[in-house]
Amino acid sequence: MSAEPAVFSRAEAFLERIGTNGLQVFEEVGRFFYILHTTIYWGFRRPFDGKQWVRQMVRVGVDSIPVVGLTAMFTGMVMALQMYRGFERFHAEGYVASVVSLSLTRELAPVLAALMIAGRIGSSLAAELGTMRVTEQIDALYAMATEPIQYLVVPRVGATTAMLPPLVALANGLGIFGGYAIVVGLLGANPVQYWDKTFQYLALNDVFSGLIKAAVFGLILSVTGCSKGFFTTGGAEGVGRATTSAVVMASVVILVSDFFLTKILF
Amino acid sequence: MTVTGPGANGKKVGPEPGPPTIAVIDLWKSFAGRNVLCGINLEVARGESFVIVGGSGAGKSVLLKHIIGLIAPDRGNIIVDGEDLTQSAPARCLEIRRKFGMSFQEGALFDSMNVFENIAFPLRRHTAMSEGEIAERVRECLALVHLEGVETKATNELSGGMRRRVGFARAIALQPEILLFDEPNTGLDPITAGVVDSVIVEMREHLAVTMVTITHDMKSAFRIADRVAMLRAGQIVADASPEVFRSLPDPYIQKFLAGEPLEEDVA
Numbered sequence: 001m002s003a004e005p006a007v008f009s010r011a012e013a014f015l016e017r018i019g020t021n022g023l024q025v026f027e028e029v030g031r032f033f034y035i036l037h038t039t040i041y042w043g044f045r046r047p048f049d050g051k052q053w054v055r056q057m058v059r060v061g062v063d064s065i066p067v068v069g070l071t072a073m074f075t076g077m078v079m080a081l082q083m084y085r086g087f088e089r090f091h092a093e094g095y096v097a098s099v100v101s102l103s104l105t106r107e108l109a110p111v112l113a114a115l116m117i118a119g120r121i122g123s124s125l126a127a128e129l130g131t132m133r134v135t136e137q138i139d140a141l142y143a144m145a146t147e148p149i150q151y152l153v154v155p156r157v158g159a160t161t162a163m164l165p166p167l168v169a170l171a172n173g174l175g176i177f178g179g180y181a182i183v184v185g186l187l188g189a190n191p192v193q194y195w196d197k198t199f200q201y202l203a204l205n206d207v208f209s210g211l212i213k214a215a216v217f218g219l220i221l222s223v224t225g226c227s228k229g230f231f232t233t234g235g236a237e238g239v240g241r242a243t244t245s246a247v248v249m250a251s252v253v254i255l256v257s258d259f260f261l262t263k264i265l266f
Numbered sequence: 267m268t269v270t271g272p273g274a275n276g277k278k279v280g281p282e283p284g285p286p287t288i289a290v291i292d293l294w295k296s297f298a299g300r301n302v303l304c305g306i307n308l309e310v311a312r313g314e315s316f317v318i319v320g321g322s323g324a325g326k327s328v329l330l331k332h333i334i335g336l337i338a339p340d341r342g343n344i345i346v347d348g349e350d351l352t353q354s355a356p357a358r359c360l361e362i363r364r365k366f367g368m369s370f371q372e373g374a375l376f377d378s379m380n381v382f383e384n385i386a387f388p389l390r391r392h393t394a395m396s397e398g399e400i401a402e403r404v405r406e407c408l409a410l411v412h413l414e415g416v417e418t419k420a421t422n423e424l425s426g427g428m429r430r431r432v433g434f435a436r437a438i439a440l441q442p443e444i445l446l447f448d449e450p451n452t453g454l455d456p457i458t459a460g461v462v463d464s465v466i467v468e469m470r471e472h473l474a475v476t477m478v479t480i481t482h483d484m485k486s487a488f489r490i491a492d493r494v495a496m497l498r499a500g501q502i503v504a505d506a507s508p509e510v511f512r513s514l515p516d517p518y519i520q521k522f523l524a525g526e527p528l529e530e531d532v533a
Contacts, residue, residue: 047391136374142336143368144388144440145360 028227028249035149035227036219039157042150049155056159060121064167067120068113072171075108076100076178084187093189097197100179105202105210109171110164111258114217117164118250122225125156126246129229130239138230153230157222164218165211172207209265216261221250285348287312287444287476288333293342295328302328304500306342315470315477317487320497321522326480327371329497330448333478334366335359346444364392367437367475368446372453373429375421375436381408382417385436392440407435410472411465427458431465438473445469447479451486463489484523488512496522 083096129152132138141148176198183189228246232238286309293306302325310316320326331337332344335351344351346362354362375384385404389395395403408414411431416424424432430450437445450466451459463486470477470490481487487494487508494511496504496519504514512523521527 131377135372135377136370137376139331139336140368140370140374140376143334143363143366143370143446144391144436145363146388146391147356147360 031227031231032223035153035157035230036223038149039153039223039226042147043154043158045150049151052151052155053159056155057163060117060160061163061167064117064120064163065170067116068167068171069174071112071116072104072109072175073178075112076104076175077182079103079108079175080179080182081186084183084189093183094193094197096183096189097179097194098201101176101198101202102206104175104179105172105206107210107258107262109168109175110210110213110217111254113168113171113214114164114221114254115251117160117167117218118221118225118254119247121160122221122250123243123247125222125225126229126232126242127239129153129226130232130242133230133232134235134239148230153226156226157219160222161215161218164214168211168214169207172210212265213258213261216257217254220253220257224250224253286310286345287314287347288478289343289345290329290333291343291345293329293332293344294340295325295332295337296340302500303332303339306497306500306502308495308502308505310476310478312476313474315479315490315492317491317494318478318480318497319482319484319487319494319522320480321482324497325500326482326497327448330368330446330478330480334363334368334446364440365443366446367440367442367444369430369433369437369448369450371449372426373421373424373433375424375429375432377421379421380417381419381421381424381432384421384432385439388436388440403439404435407439408432410438410469411435412461425458426454427462430454430462434465434469438469438475441473442475444476444478445473447477447481449481450479451481451483459483459486462486466490 079100080096083099084093087093087096129138132152138148138152141151180191180194180198184191184194225246228242228249229239232242234241288308288310290306290308293303294301295303306329308316318326318329328337332339333346335344339352342352346365349358349362351359351362375381376387379387382401382404385407386400389400389403393400404417405414408416411434413428413431413435416428416432421429421432434447434450447466451462454462466477466479467490469475477490479487479490491508494504494506494508495502496511498518504511504516504519506514511519514520
């Protein structure tokens with residue numbers, strides 16, 4: 001019964017692969033919105049677990065200060081250095097401060113901080129929840145009449161969404177300071193003029209839009225991490241897969257949604 | 267707070283007449299197109315110790331998880347004390363689940379907590395007990411499973427048998443009416459498995475609960491059961507008291523009891 005030409009079976013296999021991948025994408029999107037929806041549903045129901053919230057806020061916020069701070073500061077420094085050399089060619093060095101502050105607050109600080117947190121927190125959420133899933137700890141929560149979404153996911157998603165804006169505010173400050181240190185300290189520009197130019201074109205709206213972006217990124221990366229972990233299957237290998245794909249997926253979704261957010265907010 | 271129950275008051279332990287505590291009606295479930303449960307019907311009487319045996323992959327764990335509502339069936343009903351789990355709203359399901367205590371295969375202890383915190387978890391979550399009362403209750407539960415002085419141990423410091431028993435202690439903390447055991451002595455040496463079985467029997471005598479256990483260990487099944495059912499290829503193929511079960515003529519059951527391979531498995 002193998003009279004079927006090879007070209008048909010190849011085409012069939014190709015179509016099958018497209019179909020399978022397409023279904024997988026729908027499944028992922030469905031899981032993301034399922035976690036988002038149930039998190040909102042259980043987020044406003046008792047009991048409210050204050051201790052878990054504080055623990056997660058420390059984990060996401062306080063513990064991430066060094067990595068986000070360093071990233072922002074060095075980004076500010078590199079930008080200042082690069083742009084100073086470029087702007088120097090047409091005697092516009094004075095505007096380096098404005099470009100650094102605007103690009104950091106509107107774009108770089110939220111995106112870079114979110115990517116760093118996706119690597120740090122998104123992966124650990126997926127690993128933690130994934131391990132709990134494969135060792136039946138999530139089932140045990142259900143069995144003890146405790147809704148895992150409420151106990152595990154709500155504080156994690158809530159804390160990440162709440163802590164991203166303060167982290168980005170800090171990143172803004174440190175990034176601008178990094179630029180200042182390079183231009184004033186290393187390249188010998190006038191410090192007063194640098195501060196003036198930093199704030200001359202910077203509107204409050206720029207800062208707020210950046211912080212709104214940060215909160216949305218926090219929501220995206222934590223829901224992605226939690227959904228990857230929550231639906232983990234396949235033992236230790238499954239946990240590994242969930243962790244990697246949580247970071248990859250969160251990073252991609254952050255970058256894509258950044259475009260649309262920018263389009264809406266600015 | 268003391269452990270009370272009909273058993274503790276000297277009443278006879280065993281199935282009671284009246285409507286069943288758990289009734290499973292025509293339960294179907296498939297995963298990825300493969301039928302795992304194919305029309306299961308069973309009833310468990312109040313106070314009864316019901317054991318479901320079957321080979322690996324027969325659908326035992328899936329059936330047990332249906333009974334507590336961890337998995338939704340494709341078709342069929344699960345009635346617990348007259349309430350249909352499959353038709354109840356999620357919040358009501360959580361309420362119904364409070365009647366249950368479940369012990370998982372590897373214990374499923376929370377590894378971010380120590381032994382005390384694990385057992386205290388359901389108490390803190392669902393009762394208004396003070397920390398002193400909780401500590402007392404945790405101590406009681408641990409005493410019932412013959413574990414004392416392990417409260418401050420991390421879960422990864424426990425042996426396999428201890429993990430199961432801490433799992434039992436956590437399952438009984440809220441004084442459930444129904445206890446479910448998922449393979450309580452899989453992966454344990456025969457002596458530890460015997461200890462775990464005797465802890466289960468003792469728990470039953472003290473707490474007078476309804477128990478549903480799944481296992482593939484026939485010795486253990488006969489030690490703890492009032493009634494044994496055999497699950498094979500998603501169907502209940504036998505359901506009898508241990509004495510009757512032993513003498514059932516079905517060749518599969520006889521091979522299972524003797525621990526001999528089937529011709530089809532060897533081929």
